[in-house]
Amino acid sequence: xxxxxxxxxxxxxxxxxxxxxxxxxxxxxxxxxxxxxxxxxxxxxxxxxxxxxxxxxxxxxxxxxxxxxxxxxxxxxxxxxxxxxxxxxxxxxxxxxxxxxxxxxxxxxxxxxxxxxxxxxxxxxxxxxxxxxxxxxxxxxxxxxxxxxxxxxxxxxxxxxxxxxxxxxxxxxxxxxxxxxxxxxxxxxxxxxxxxxxxxxxxxxxxxxxxxxxxxxxxxxxxxxxxxxxxxxxxxxxxxxxxxxxxxxxxxxxxxxxxxxxxxxxxxxxxxxxxxxxxxxxxxxxxxxxxxxxxxxxxxxxxxxxxxxxxxxxxxxxxxxxxxxxxxxxxxxxxxxx
Amino acid sequence: xxxxxxxxxxxxxxxxxxxxxxxxxxxxxxxxxxxxxxxxxxxxxxxxxxxxxxxxxxxxxxxxxxxxxxxxxxxxxxxxxxxxxxxxxxxxxxxxxxxxxxxxxxxxxxxxxxxxxxxxxxxxxxxxxxxxxxxxxxxxxxxxxxxxxxxxxxxxxxxxxxxxxxxxxxxxxxxxxxxxxxxxxxxxxxxxxxxxxxxxxxxxxxxxxxxxxxxxxxxxxxxxxxxxxxxxxxxxxxxxxxxxxxxxxxxxxxxxxxxxxxxxxxxxxxxxxxxxxxxxxxxxxxxxxxxxxxxxxxxxxxxxxxxx
Numbered sequence: 001x002x003x004x005x006x007x008x009x010x011x012x013x014x015x016x017x018x019x020x021x022x023x024x025x026x027x028x029x030x031x032x033x034x035x036x037x038x039x040x041x042x043x044x045x046x047x048x049x050x051x052x053x054x055x056x057x058x059x060x061x062x063x064x065x066x067x068x069x070x071x072x073x074x075x076x077x078x079x080x081x082x083x084x085x086x087x088x089x090x091x092x093x094x095x096x097x098x099x100x101x102x103x104x105x106x107x108x109x110x111x112x113x114x115x116x117x118x119x120x121x122x123x124x125x126x127x128x129x130x131x132x133x134x135x136x137x138x139x140x141x142x143x144x145x146x147x148x149x150x151x152x153x154x155x156x157x158x159x160x161x162x163x164x165x166x167x168x169x170x171x172x173x174x175x176x177x178x179x180x181x182x183x184x185x186x187x188x189x190x191x192x193x194x195x196x197x198x199x200x201x202x203x204x205x206x207x208x209x210x211x212x213x214x215x216x217x218x219x220x221x222x223x224x225x226x227x228x229x230x231x232x233x234x235x236x237x238x239x240x241x242x243x244x245x246x247x248x249x250x251x252x253x254x255x256x257x258x259x260x261x262x263x264x265x266x267x268x269x270x271x272x273x274x275x276x277x278x279x280x281x282x283x284x285x286x287x288x289x290x291x292x293x294x295x296x297x298x299x300x301x302x303x304x305x306x307x308x309x310x311x312x313x314x315x316x317x318x319x320x321x322x323x324x325x326x327x328x329x330x331x332x333x334x335x336x337x338x
Numbered sequence: 339x340x341x342x343x344x345x346x347x348x349x350x351x352x353x354x355x356x357x358x359x360x361x362x363x364x365x366x367x368x369x370x371x372x373x374x375x376x377x378x379x380x381x382x383x384x385x386x387x388x389x390x391x392x393x394x395x396x397x398x399x400x401x402x403x404x405x406x407x408x409x410x411x412x413x414x415x416x417x418x419x420x421x422x423x424x425x426x427x428x429x430x431x432x433x434x435x436x437x438x439x440x441x442x443x444x445x446x447x448x449x450x451x452x453x454x455x456x457x458x459x460x461x462x463x464x465x466x467x468x469x470x471x472x473x474x475x476x477x478x479x480x481x482x483x484x485x486x487x488x489x490x491x492x493x494x495x496x497x498x499x500x501x502x503x504x505x506x507x508x509x510x511x512x513x514x515x516x517x518x519x520x521x522x523x524x525x526x527x528x529x530x531x532x533x534x535x536x537x538x539x540x541x542x543x544x545x546x547x548x549x550x551x552x553x554x555x556x557x558x559x560x561x562x563x564x565x566x567x568x569x570x571x572x573x574x575x576x577x578x579x580x581x582x583x584x585x586x587x588x589x590x591x592x593x594x595x596x597x598x599x600x601x602x603x604x605x606x607x608x609x610x611x612x613x614x615x616x617x618x619x620x621x622x623x624x625x626x627x628x629x630x631x632x633x634x635x636x637x638x639x640x641x642x643x644x645x646x
């Protein structure tokens with residue numbers, strides 16, 4: 001009785017969605033996030049509905065399966081603007097009003113009318129315990145090796161302050177909410193400082209998601225300004241709104257000053273200047289600039305995590321695609337990271 | 339009066355205050371986002387908390403299970419212990435310690451440990467980065483607090499919070515040392531992982547130390563954060579805003595009104611101010627805010643000496 005009472009109350013909360021954005025799916029997801037009945041979550045652990053929006057690469061299917069299993073029960077998967085890929089047996093295709101479909105699935109999940117989706121992968125480590133080394137981690141002495149398939153951190157030279165801390169290499173993406181959709185990076189970190197970076201897969205192209213106001217919103221989010229970002233997004237979606245309120249939100253928040261000068265600079269324009277230019281473009285007092293290109297991976301080493309995330313979100317999508325040539329040929333099938 | 343009454347009141351204020359803080363938080367987000375505000379916003383914290391309770395708690399691969407379970411409980415205990423030295427009326431306090439401010443300082447320092455444990459125990463990269471970052475910023479923020487609180491204690495010539503409140507019967511500390519209040523509010527944001535001082539559970543880390551929390555564990559951590567916010571607002575009201583002193587209204591009502599005001603200010607700052615990258619924040623802390631805190635302490639010290 002108590003449980004069903006809890007479930008009924010939970011049903012009245014907005015549907016917690018983790019969006020997996022594919023090719024040309026970003027603008028639609030951003031617009032959906034403005035609907036009062038849904039709430040986009042930054043991590044799959046906080047969500048109950050996995051919403052795949054737009055076509056995703058075959059090579060990203062293993063990552064998507066792992067992501068699926070990270071959602072807590074009860075959970076469901078919806079495929080929108082694309083057809084379900086093989087290997088997702090309980091997935092459902094959405095045609096028409098996606099917000100309504102999400103609400104329905106949400107209600108069914110919370111009330112128990114819909115069965116929670118099973119795991120797609122066995123619940124076991126990606127590699128067996130190797131039983132070598134002092135602690136069975138597979139390395140020499142207490143260092144190195146890959147316990148359960150995870151590379152163990154090793155001390156390494158520090159680029160910044162000379163402290164030889166442990167360097168840790170891991171893959172981030174392709175569906176990490178703080179990175180552009182599709183971008184798969186292999187980062188070596190010491191603490192929160194990026195030592196080296198590789199692009200394993202490029203971000204997805206987004207043909208209709210690049211108005212200046214949307215770009216401003218994407219930069220405000222990692223600065224902790226979710227409310228202001230939503231207001232910018234809402235104005236972009238409606239193509240009308242009070243620009244004076246946006247101007248106040250941008251200036252009073254200190255967003256421009258929070259971004260370090262010189263961060264992410266290519267061809268003489270840093271992130272601060274990009275943000276200013278986009279805002280001026282949105283107001284009609286600046287025109288799009290044609291800027292030179294470089295490589296994203298050259299910008300990241302030496303940056304702290306938060307700076308690296310700002311850099312990754314600071315480019316127009318067509319330019320970002322040019323900045324992210326994969327560091328090796330993508331055969332579409334190869335598993336990149338575990 | 340039974341000694342149990344202040345304890346019951348403390349937990350009651352923590353609970354109601356946490357709900358009010360959560361509702362204010364939702365309202366502030368909606369205001370900033372340009373969404374319509376409705377009376378139903380007040381019920382949203384219940385729905386949200388309830389939603390966490392019906393979902394599965396997920397354990398990551400090889401977590402530090404004990405610390406993962408303990409972290410929210412310890413955070414909540416620190417919030418309650420910190421608030422236990424704050425009087426709501428003359429003599430109405432759970433623990434009227436001679437060194438109440440020192441106990442509060444210990445709770446601040448242990449908060450850094452608890453938040454680190456929360457990030458550490460999930461055994462995942464993003465929570466761990468959040469944990470490390472929080473320690474780096476948290477330690478400097480705690481130093482701020484030490485200077486500011488000593489400056490607040492100087493006019494009272496006592497480390498007891500009740501004596502500090504009594505010393506503000508004629509002039510509140512916010513008038514004597516306005517930068518002290520601002521600096522303490524910054525510390526409050528840091529202790530509660532909010533807005534410009536949220537380096538642990540930040541949006542750029544997809545939730546940071548909370549990124550792997552789900553189900554009841556998420557509800558517990560969020561509730562503990564809100565309880566600490568209430569505790570910070572109580573301490574701020576007592577140390578800088580005269581506590582229960584004020585005209586016309588009874589002392590406890592003044593205290594609650596001031597706490598609600600501080601809550602609103604902290605929630606507003608959460609949604610209105612951008613977060614600096616950690617290195618930039620550390621520079622700001624060490625080169626501007628800490629010298630300012632020391633200057634406040636020196637000026638208050640000089641004032642107390644000359645007044646004598």
